[in-house]
Amino acid sequence: MTEPLLTRSASGDADPRIEAFRSAVESGFPLTIADLAHLVKIPSVSWPAFDPANVARSADAVAELVRGLGVFDLVDVRRAPVGGVEGRTDDPELGLPAVVAHRAARNGRPTVLLYAHHDVQPPGRDEDWDSTPFEPTQRGDRLYGRGAADDKAGVMAHVGAIRALTEVLGADFDLGISLFIEGEEEYLSQSFANFLHENRDLLAADAIVVADSSNWDIETPAITVALRGAVAFNMRVDTLAHASHSGMFGGAAPDAMLATVRLLDTLWDAEGSVAVEGLTSASLETPDYDEQQLRAEAGLLDGVTPIGRGTILSRIWAQPAITVTGIDAPDIANASNTLIPGTRVRISARIAPGQDADEAFAAIRAHLEENAPFGARLTFDDVDTGQPFLVDTSGWAVAETRAAMTDAWGKAPLEVGIGGSIPFIAELVDEFPDAQILVTGVEDPDSRAHSPNESLHLGVFKRAVLAEALFLARLDARVSES
Template identity: 65%
Template sequence: MIPDLSRQEAVRTAAAAGIPAALADLGSLVRIPSIAWPSFDQSALVRSAEAVAALLRDTGVFDTVEIKRARIPGTDELGQPAVLASRAARNGRPTVLLYAHHDVQPPGDDALWESPPFEPTVRDGRLYGRGAADDKAGVMAHVGAIRAVSEVLGDDLDLGIAVFIEGEEEYGSRSFGQFLADNADVLRSDVIVVADSGNWDERTPGLTVSLRGNARFTLTVRTLEHASHSGMMGGAVPDAMLATVKLLATLWDDDGAVAVPGLAVRDAATPDYDEATLRAESGLLEGVSPIGRDSILSRIWNKPSVTITGWDATPVHAASNTLAPRTSVVISARVAPGQHAEQAYAAIEAHLRANAPFGAHLEFSDVDCGDAFLVDTSGWAVEDARASFAEGYGVESVDVGVGGSIPFIADLVREFPRAQILVTGVEDPHARAHSPNESLHLETFGNALVSEALLLARLNARVI
């Protein structure tokens, strides 16, 4: 069924008119420091979930709105509070599941923020604050879109809608799979919209069609039974730091490309993207060269990467003339689409064991793997999304890959194999998610909200 053009225009108008209210509500959410790490105030997560639930109830659209938790598999511990809302489809219409998350990254060093991380601040067309982009803007894009279609369609809103706003995405989605299993009947849908990705630029929408997987683990290197004086034993005894530095260096070649046998590369074309754009979007310092080979986007979208994201070592201010007996590092690998994350982890572990210098003892722990994702772009939901993006942004969308990972999508695919999955987002390349001075480009947010409202109206016009 083709959507009524006058209704589509009315939805567009209503969505645009609702942007200021959505931004005001977004500011209220940003003020809540909803960090899932146990070392932070966990009551903030509860307040955040309650605020999101209230926003969904106030739409008047849903049959039920609940705050729920699921058990973390293998433990007696419950995961963080999530919000689950639902309404049943009518008259043969499809059901859409809208996903986002209300938890945020820790702010890091407050001194690096130009304005307080939990005080939403508008500067130069951007809203600054932790979670302003990732992913409370995704929450409000959903809420704003629902408000618009409800206002215009009223009793003619026959679309089934489920909303799942997770509370621990930044902390590893530890109870995600169990939450899906516990609530499968409510969450089962024909289309899933994951609003947790990015766009090509601040004016061009992106439909994410590939995501790299991840393999994260802790490596501990031991060389001594106890610490020794670096002057007395240095030069004859390898300390753990020396062994670790030499071992980690084997992970990359001289160009900075990953040099681990068994890690796959996806062969796929990428759009034009020059070094100047990379420098502008990444903050690469003058004189520092990019790493890797082939096209820049192939390195980010289709090839593996390995990053050291943590290192237990004596801090500079406490340095002493001591040979360290052990040290630990956190290794975060991104896995090319098409390779299972567990297979990639096994290749990295085998490489490290084979290259351990001086017979250093290696221990591997805290292994966390998530598979990559490739979107089937042949379905009608992708067609509807592209048309809605073109209307909402005023330009055609670009199919993009993402170097980051959203491992829980593999859980969605496993639990709901027939659903068409759309990975969308409200971020532009300068959002600095996870970094100090995270921000949301206001024009991008408005276009994303309008586009999602138009998509919901299109889905409401379909009979399946």
């Protein structure tokens, strides 16, 4: 039976074996970065327009790394059904491959499920990058490349932490560990619920660590406690049966672009806050975060002012937001003097913690239908929803995480919200209602996930690996309460 680790003496001094973990992470860090770079080189984009063979290759590479840890009784690459997926070329009935691993707990120890994802966003245009997206490049303290932060660094945080754990404790520890490295998080996690259900016995755990979020800054760790939900859909606006000469009929016949612009403008008030009746806000305390910091992190141009009301972080964490992310209409190169009969827009909304996503979509749709100008006809399709989430911070898993982060970073973590969404967390709650869920991450405000020049700060990453290793060690010294 493992001797208790990482306890504190009556004087408050930390167990000196913390330094053993720090040394293990430090000595193993070059290999951790080399393995991360190998994963980043695999263009594992999960969107249907990209080759799914690269996602399969990425899953195989992750599985090989996990087998090499020598601590799991089972390591496998698996897929689960999702139904028909438009545009998929390999097998439309199955999701993309994920890696699952498991070792059983012993001697009353808890089991922890470690989650990350190995798929990535499309890279965009090469000319928007300062280095090739899938050629990991270190400049200063940062490693650049698509997936270097989101979320192949999350994968390697788990791998690096387990390596450090085995170096200090040996492979014969008592903690139960399950691993789930998803392959389609960047494309709606369409098989996620089925995967959880089919692999429930392997993935059931007392605590779940979702390594897919960010830290406050490069010196301060964070535990994510609030996530906004998501609603996205296409809306078509039609006003004419066919295109007509703009000189002959302009000024009398309403074209679809006019109706679309007028309709979209009703979604916000004069200050840029969402003006849709039925969308709610949450009450969350927010740390200090001023306009200057917003300008630096969001890239506001000189003279451009922030939008919304309330503290800046409340606007991002606790209030709804609506963004038009795409418009289908003639481009300028093909523009003619024509009244456009129809347009199509993609609308993406973020909803506050505490609101049901389907209820939010119904409110937005009702608003649009009630405000359609000139009798424009609206049709809606391709609706995607994801539930928001609030973390219960009262459990032992959050307390152990706080302690581990404080030891690793030398600074206590902040509890933060995230303006983005991780909809599958609600599915984790549905499948494992008794598990304590922790949302952590390896990113920082300048990681620019999903954007050109995505990067990982190596100092942040090293501290994140150490924090997780210390967290696992603390759990190995804990008797399960389940």
